[in-house]
Amino acid sequence: MRTDTLIELLARDAGPAPRALAARRLAPAALAGLLASGGIAVTILGAIPAPMFASHVPWTKIAYAGALALATGWLNARLARPAASADAPRGLALAVFGAMVTLGAATLWAEPAELRLSALLGQSWKTCPFSVLFLSLPTLAAALWALRDLAPTRPRAAGAAAGLLAGSIGAIGYALHCPEAAIAFVAAWYTAGIALTGALGAALGPLVLRW
């Protein structure tokens, strides 16, 4: 087929380009992932006792992970487009992370020195990052699937962004199960789980995001 013929074929009756394609692909992926990870956290891992929802415990985590999910969702939308700059969403994600670390360090500092380590490690520091990773897998699959229909030209970066978004959403789900109360715990181990998912996404990106 000659190139002219192909152009004719593509242009004929092409109609308008789909609008806001990145948002229309990524938002349902994120939403489906959120429902999946929340559902698994509540049904398989078990929810925290109901009275705890009146305390700050789950809400601090959800606010942190939710803010990260918004920033990294924006990052995905940028990396899904050739030539778009990712600086602003990356800066926002780092600012959210920085604020949480500062808050965690401040609360830790306020504790008596001999209690600091146990506040930081809690009861579940060893399992927390892996639980977050586990709960983020549905979103990771959905986000990578969504990116394949968009145009990520930096597959490793886009894969990492998909992983960070998935990790943030997995962390929201995990907040429904996790009874740890220390902000420093969340800043350290939730973030570790999100970073772990980001690393998995970065490893998968070049393999999966081929088009």
Added chain:
Amino acid sequence: MNADASPGDFESGLKPLWLRAQSGDAAAYRLCLELLAARLRGFFKRRLVGLPDAVEDLVQETLLALHLRRGTYDPELPVTAWVLGIARHKLVDLWRRRGRRDALHDPIDDVAERFLAVDPEDGGAKRDLDALLRELPPAQQRAIVLTKIEGLSVAEAATRTGASESAIKVQVHRGLKRLAARVRSVDPT
């Protein structure tokens, strides 16, 4: 506007045309693709010195990718930067498929300079898109042939096949998507 305008002029001439194409003007879209094809050919020819036979195939592959992903264009960006991002991606993909690594070292940023070369001469594709089109599932193939080759409107194609209009549109889109995927897996040279 000519295809051989300088990069800055090329962008300022292309952008309004492209925006009209994005909102559904098929004639503007055809013109954009023609102008871009000439630039892409020049771009690939200079980078595929050892593989002149692959140039036209890569032009066609990039045009297909542009078309399928045109929803990712953001009006804030220069059209040429967006197109070039996709062209570079296709080039890297070609090198990777051929087992060459790090064959590409040019930076992404200096868009204008790298989109200078223009080549309106279709050097002939090696890969036979017509043959690949015939390998598509019958419904997709039929939807593409009716609307894109015989030139029926979507409504006419719907009446002819008994499918709904949205089904025809979906079949065309899926067919082109599958065609683009097949194109990547068939390396002719």
